[in-house]
Amino acid sequence: MFLLGEHVASVEGLLEYVNSSARSLQRLLPPSPNNIELYPGTDLFTRIPRGHLCLVRRGMLSAVMDNRVAYILQPGDVAGIEGGIKAATVSYVCEDPVELDCFSPVAFQELMKENQQLSNTWQSYVVGLMTLFSHSYGDISKEQHRPQAGFTRYKPGDVIIRQGEEADNVYTMMKGDAKVFIDEQEVGEVHEGEIFGAIAALTNAPRNATVVAGNSCTVMAVPKTQFVSLIHAHPETCFHLLENMARTINDLNRRLTGDSAAL
Structure with missing residues (x-):
């Protein structure tokens, strides 16, 4: 359950x-x-x-x-x-x-x-x-804070969020994996159980990356207004966000280091 x-x-x-x-x-x-x-x-x-x-x-x-x-x-x-x-x-x-x-x-x-x-x-x-x-x-x-969530299924190659678009929702990967692209360059991955799309939603900025389903995915979407309330009610959610961000930064650093070594 x-x-x-x-x-x-x-x-x-x-x-x-x-x-x-x-x-x-x-x-x-x-x-x-x-x-x-x-x-x-x-x-x-x-x-x-x-x-x-x-x-x-x-x-x-x-x-x-x-x-x-x-x-x-x-x-x-x-x-x-x-x-x-x-x-x-x-x-x-x-x-x-x-x-x-x-x-x-x-x-x-x-x-x-x-x-x-x-x-x-x-x-x-x-x-x-x-x-x-x-x-x-x-x-x-x-x-008195629980998100009103919606669930969407994606096929491999489907775009979950697109760089430059307005950020209306914060997402959790319920099943499957996805790839993250910035300016069409792959920079990381989203794995099962991870939260993504939160930064743009929290800062009211456009999406800074595109997320594409790597396989069959089920994604839970929470409206950003409810996500902000959820963070106020459950500060531990921030810890999960920080974990995800740290992993993303480490992945990006490894990719950059690998690219530099190749040069």
């Missing part, structure tokens, strides 16, 4: 606990005869009835509430845990193809009865989720 934004240490620890349980679930839960592939833009509940439980086998699934991404499910996570509760308005959509094993409530309960280890792991996962969400809600209530 992936929660948007920066979090206090207790939330990060609980998130790791949930993800560890999810990995065990993926290993222990047998394949379902009702295995489906969800394509980009499709709501899970247009394919299966509400109340079914679906284990993510491959890909990432966004949980959407009130037209906003609340969290992201990864392999091993289970969608539909809210059951058939009418008040639950969550929907599940994907940006990339997702493979899921879907189980009816009765079939899922039978699997729990047959495998005590699976049952214990499921209980750990559910309790972990409840604790994670309660702590996360407290974190949100305290700070």
Whole structure:
């Protein structure tokens, strides 16, 4: 599971606990005869009835509430845990193809009865989720700052940001890698988990580089106004930015040193 934004240490620890349980679930839960592939833009509940439980086998699934991404499910996570509760308005959509094993409530309960280890792991996962969400809600209530994020998929060679354009968003590379160019000269790379495009957004300057997808990429975009608020609420975000900047500077220095040596 992936929660948007920066979090206090207790939330990060609980998130790791949930993800560890999810990995065990993926290993222990047998394949379902009702295995489906969800394509980009499709709501899970247009394919299966509400109340079914679906284990993510491959890909990432966004949980959407009130037209906003609340969290992201990864392999091993289970969608539909809210059951058939009418008040639950969550929907599940994907940006990339997702493979899921879907189980009816009765079939899922039978699997729990047959495998005590699976049952214990499921209980750990559910309790972990409840604790994670309660702590996360407290974190949100305290700070009241979470970005409204959008996700975009890029094919190899697609331009993510272009040098000289106005900077409206700050980006995080969720999946894949990209190359960075200044005046058509390659100067660095963007890797999974890294923030990019922040400098121009924070300084209200035009983009000083072009970023091109090196392979199939999924990128999260946060409006720059919300990103500024996020930094005020979570100063640790600056640390991640500084790490990215330091790596970029080191990469550029290595390239320049290599070019000088070649001369």
